[in-house]
Amino acid sequence: MSRAEVEGALAETRPWLEEQRRKQVPRLGLERLGVSESEARLGARELISALAEEEAARLGLGYRRIRIGDQRTLWGSCSSAGTLSFNWRLVLAPLEVLDYVVVHELCHLRVPNHSKSFWTLVEASRPGWRKQREWLRDRGPELLAFRAAE
Numbered sequence: 001m002s003r004a005e006v007e008g009a010l011a012e013t014r015p016w017l018e019e020q021r022r023k024q025v026p027r028l029g030l031e032r033l034g035v036s037e038s039e040a041r042l043g044a045r046e047l048i049s050a051l052a053e054e055e056a057a058r059l060g061l062g063y064r065r066i067r068i069g070d071q072r073t074l075w076g077s078c079s080s081a082g083t084l085s086f087n088w089r090l091v092l093a094p095l096e097v098l099d100y101v102v103v104h105e106l107c108h109l110r111v112p113n114h115s116k117s118f119w120t121l122v123e124a125s126r127p128g129w130r131k132q133r134e135w136l137r138d139r140g141p142e143l144l145a146f147r148a149a150e
């Protein structure tokens with residue numbers, strides 16, 4: 001994927017995302033969000049793929065494919081075969097949070113555990129990662145419990 005294609009994908013997804021985010025004010029307010037799961041999954045796939053492509057190229061890492069899932073307890077995972085899995089609900093989190101989870105899973109391609117060298121790698125890419133992890137800890141449970149409208 002070229003830089004232009006990444007920007008194109010983001011430009012297409014952005015209005016939808018911005019609309020979803022506007023609906024999250026003042027709290028997440030997810031119970032009022034009339035978002036369909038298929039729409040959200042599509043947005044999640046486009047956005048996560050674009051971010052992962054761009055970041056993998058920057059880090060010099062390769063992954064096999066991206067899976068968008070309906071995990072009840074997980075935001076993302078990375079298999080030894082190189083499949084990155086992400087929870088579709090991430091698309092409803094702030095963009096920096098989604099971005100952090102993508103970078104986190106990409107870093108697992110190089111370091112498959114949460115050792116010090118793993119966090120050093122994350123830190124080098126996203127110095128603000130602690131704030132994003134805090135958001136997931138505080139707001140994550142509400143987002144994980146969210147079920148989309150039909």
Ligand SMILES: [Zn+2]
Pocket residue numbers: 104108113114
């Ligand atoms: Zn991890």
